[in-house]
Amino acid sequence: MRKVQQKSNQPVTEYDQPGKDHDNDQSEQELVPHQSMIRKSLGWTALTIVGFAILSGFFTTSYSDEGTPEEVVANRINTATEAGESLFEEEVNANIEARDFEVTNAGTDGGEARMLIWDFNKVDLDEVAVWVDGVPVKEKLILSENASAINIPVPSTVTIRGVKDVGGGISYAVKFPNNDTTYFNVVTTGQTNTYTVLPRP
Template sequence: MNEIREEEKKQQANGVPQGANSNQFKPLDDTREYIPEIGQETYDNPTAGISPFTKRIKKGAWILLGVAIAGIIAYGTMSTSKSVDTSDDAAVALESHMSTSLAAGTKLMSSDDNYVGGDLTITHNSNADETTLYVWDYAAEDGDYVEVIVNGTSLGEPFMIKNKPVTFTVPTVGEVQVVGTRDGGGGITYAVYYDMNHTTYFNGVDQGGNNTYTLVRE
């Protein structure tokens, strides 16, 4: 009897039934694996688990992509070069430096040839007070700059002439000057087209020089 009581005391002290006669359920060891919970900081900082080296690689890739895109845009904006016109009309215009059949913006040469033209008097029968003047580089886009002056007044800052024409509104009677302000190499070759008589004049000027077009109505 004393032995039974001693065993009960041990059970009460340990809180768990002891002995072979105990039918108390003993839980098995939990061997399941749990996926760690994602902390809130992961949502706040998605790159928390990315190594600094990987971050640098990704950042560098984005920078290179941005530079490439910017370069493509800049090239498309700055370069307006077109193909050389090799037609019979173009060949005649290259010799006479004038054409009534070629469109404004026609390119006659792939490179400048140091051609220096001169002043011109243009007689026309237009009744309009104003006309559109087109100015462009009919050879290579090599950084030539000109300034347009009408009756002593500049129409704006010097600009780089390209194969794509720049237009101005000018009077049909008076003087139009094209001043060569910068030679990008090989001479400043340019062309002007007057809408009043549908004629193109292929001219050239030295840096610091100018060509004067005197417009006279018949």
């Protein structure tokens, strides 16, 4: 006896239609790789942006990271100031007084160190003289925004003497690149500041 297959009264859905499963699988296979590529490219873009942000933070470091110009000069010593950097547009000294400094870690014992000196205020062409261990190295140095470089022995004593004050006081900054430190100072005509330059321990 032959069995008769009964027809189902249930409606045929789109999933039951012939060929639909195959088409659906194909569209899913096409979408997944495309989405994966987008996710990867977004991930690399985000990492690149973060990397640039970190690098730009290193290269844009300046005195502003340690306070206002007045605060930086009032602190007298700074490790973020670039050589030749002008902090003020007017001739001001942030109420600092003349002072002597001890410069540590300036270089190897018996070697040489560089000292950079410039006017950190509005440039008015004040003049100083630079002596190293009692010997004149620069008898007339005009201070400007361009840092002048002087090679000095380590250890030694550097003396800065005020020669000519054009007005507002003689203000200047010295930086020793070996220890990446800037010292802010003032001096009057005929008076001196000393920097005791010491080697690394």
